[in-house]
Amino acid sequence: MMTRDYLSTNKAIWNADAVNWVTIAERLWRLETPEWGTWGNAEEDLSMLPADMTDMDAIELGCGTGYVSGWMARRGARVTAIDISAEQLTTALGLAAEHGADIAFIEGNAEATGLPDAAFDFAISEYGASIWCPPDKWLREAWRLLRPGGQLVFLGNHPLSLICSPLDGSPAVRTLHRPYRGMWGADWTEVEFEPTGVCFNLTISSWMDLFAEIGFDVARYQELYAPQLASGTRAAIPADWARSYPVEQVWHLRRIG
Numbered sequence: 001m002m003t004r005d006y007l008s009t010n011k012a013i014w015n016a017d018a019v020n021w022v023t024i025a026e027r028l029w030r031l032e033t034p035e036w037g038t039w040g041n042a043e044e045d046l047s048m049l050p051a052d053m054t055d056m057d058a059i060e061l062g063c064g065t066g067y068v069s070g071w072m073a074r075r076g077a078r079v080t081a082i083d084i085s086a087e088q089l090t091t092a093l094g095l096a097a098e099h100g101a102d103i104a105f106i107e108g109n110a111e112a113t114g115l116p117d118a119a120f121d122f123a124i125s126e127y128g129a130s131i132w133c134p135p136d137k138w139l140r141e142a143w144r145l146l147r148p149g150g151q152l153v154f155l156g157n158h159p160l161s162l163i164c165s166p167l168d169g170s171p172a173v174r175t176l177h178r179p180y181r182g183m184w185g186a187d188w189t190e191v192e193f194e195p196t197g198v199c200f201n202l203t204i205s206s207w208m209d210l211f212a213e214i215g216f217d218v219a220r221y222q223e224l225y226a227p228q229l230a231s232g233t234r235a236a237i238p239a240d241w242a243r244s245y246p247v248e249q250v251w252h253l254r255r256i257g
């Protein structure tokens with residue numbers, strides 16, 4: 001397990017990288033129907049969000065440019081959104097104003113929000129806390145924030161995409177490059193190709209054990225692929241690879257107790 005200060009590392013990386021996400025964010029904020037993950041999987045296939053969120057208190061953990069929060073606000077939710085990067089929040093605030101979305105943005109760490117217990121009906125993370133925070137930390141915080149019976153939905157990299165990724169950061173291949181057993185994530189800060197921050201992931205059985213230990217029931221587990229017509233390479237995963245192997249995973253959980 002790495003010892004790097006992942007919080008300040010990831011914060012600095014996202015502050016520096018925020019400018020590169022503005023155009024993508026502008027497109028996603030404008031969408032009528034949500035698209036998810038690197039390959040734009042359709043909401044009608046994934047059901048990430050309740051169709052009607054009227055009167056629901058919702059929180060996005062690691063909101064980045066805020067488009068998921070924008071979609072929830074449009075569905076009627078009262079939305080809180082937290083992110084550790086001031087620069088990402090600047091984009092989110094600008095786009096929320098442009099779209100007339102009333103969202104309470106907070107600059108802070110999604111592992112320790114400082115928000116009250118049991119204040120939310122719904123929590124979500126798409127490539128936010130779901131990959132940038134150690135699971136045992138941010139999942140406990142999500143559980144604390146949810147009301148009993150509240151839902152947590154999160155999307156991140158599939159463990160298979162990590163073990164097929166070479167150690168130098170070059171695109172995924174059909175060969176195993178890392179052990180699966182003992183998986184905790186990866187430090188991408190010093191790789192040769194497209195360096196970024198420190199990400200976290202677990203084996204499927206470790207995710208399941210952690211959910212049970214914290215007090216979440218699994219309502220649904222989904223494995224996502226690139227669409228048949230996809231081409232090119234996104235986030236170091238070639239479309240050809242992602243059509244045959246799951247590139248992302250979505251967990252739909254419910255707080256018990």
Ligand SMILES: C[S@@+](CC[C@H](N)C(=O)[O-])C[C@H]1O[C@@H](n2cnc3c(N)ncnc32)[C@H](O)[C@@H]1O
Pocket residue numbers: 007010011014015021061062063064065066067068082083084085088108109110111126127128129132133
């Ligand atoms: C790829 S963005 C995902 C958010 C959103 N779906 C988007 O694409 O704009 C990742 C975000 O996670 C944020 N993040 C990383 N670590 C965090 C932490 N500990 N607490 C809150 N946000 C964090 C980063 O600042 C970044 O804005």
